[in-house]
Amino acid sequence: MGTNQASQKPAISPPTIRERTGSIAIADIISVLKGEITALHIKEAFSTEIAEEITANFVGSPGLRQRKDGVPGQYVGASHYRKDAATYFAEAETARPYVDALFGDLLDPVRALFDALKRELQKQGIELRLARSEHGQANVCRALSWCGSGTFSLDPHDDVAQVLCAGEGYEISAVAHNTVAALNFYPSMAEKGGNLRLWYHKPTVSDRKSQGVETTGYPYSAAYLQDIPCREFQLKPGDIALIDGGFVHGVTGQLGNQKRRLVLNSFFGFARRDLVLWWT
Numbered sequence: 583m584g585t586n587q588a589s590q591k592p593a594i595s596p597p598t599i600r601e602r603t604g605s606i607a608i609a610d611i612i613s614v615l616k617g618e619i620t621a622l623h624i625k626e627a628f629s630t631e632i633a634e635e636i637t638a639n640f641v642g643s644p645g646l647r648q649r650k651d652g653v654p655g656q657y658v659g660a661s662h663y664r665k666d667a668a669t670y671f672a673e674a675e676t677a678r679p680y681v682d683a684l685f686g687d688l689l690d691p692v693r694a695l696f697d698a699l700k701r702e703l704q705k706q707g708i709e710l711r712l713a714r715s716e717h718g719q720a721n722v723c724r725a726l727s728w729c730g731s732g733t734f735s736l737d738p739h740d741d742v743a744q745v746l747c748a749g750e751g752y753e754i755s756a757v758a759h760n761t762v763a764a765l766n767f768y769p770s771m772a773e774k775g776g777n778l779r780l781w782y783h784k785p786t787v788s789d790r791k792s793q794g795v796e797t798t799g800y801p802y803s804a805a806y807l808q809d810i811p812c813r814e815f816q817l818k819p820g821d822i823a824l825i826d827g828g829f830v831h832g833v834t835g836q837l838g839n840q841k842r843r844l845v846l847n848s849f850f851g852f853a854r855r856d857l858v859l860w861w862t
């Protein structure tokens with residue numbers, strides 16, 4: 583008998599989803615970190631003024647680059663995806679002034695969240711810090727504008743494979759055994775589309791192997807996902823989405839050419855009981 587197709591059907595994990603308007607609560611962030619909440623969508627979480635300033639600074643940034651790693655997009659900052667630690671941390675150091683400049687003279691809302699979470703975790707005897715190596719330290723966020731064409735502007739993927747397979751010199755690999763929380767701030771959205779779609783499925787290592795995405799978690803095919811229920815978050819500038827990055831997710835295609843979709847993204851999770859690492 584050949585491979586039993588039935589046994590390879592992807593398992594469905596019903597998510598716990600919270601949506602609300604206003605400020606993000608530290609307790610909810612910790613619930614995502616602990617795997618109690620799958621996705622948290624906060625509408626109008628930061629001001630339009632900050633959103634517009636970040637977007638203008640991104641568009642005019644001298645640090646704006648085109649991704650060349652097979653994921654279509656433009657960015658400011660550094661991504662650890664498919665990079666060894668020496669390359670990633672060196673890039674993070676080089677990009678830091680450009681990432682900082684995205685916020686101009688305004689308060690950086692991502693750093694404000696990082697600082698608030700750090701204070702709360704400290705009270706619980708848990709350290710929160712940026713991932714680091716002898717080559718440098720991660721930045722608090724990276725800015726990305728996805729430009730894939732077709733059904734998705736960012737293809738369906740999970741954020742765990744790249745952490746699990748991060749390789750030599752990284753301290754983040756340990757986080758892959760816990761929840762990899764993916765934090766997204768949205769300063770700008772396209773007129774239509776650009777929704778964050780979350781499938782109710784958390785791939786295992788063998789699921790990834792079967793799909794040929796063991797080390798990247800990217801991209802999952804339409805055929806693989808076709809029978810899995812999903813949910814879409816319709817985002818507006820000023821929204822935050824915080825998800826368990828182990829669930830398959832992607833960004834739907836965008837329509838309209840007046841506005842570009844922009845996300846500030848970071849990852850964090852428990853490396854040890856008393857240590858939460860943060861990186862991009």
Ligand SMILES: O=C(O)CCC(=O)C(=O)O
Nearest residue numbers: 741766778831833845847
């Ligand atoms: O842009 C988004 O909404 C999601 C970004 C994302 O999934 C990622 O950077 O891994």
Ligand SMILES: [Fe+2]
Nearest residue numbers: 740741764827
């Ligand atoms: Fe992701």
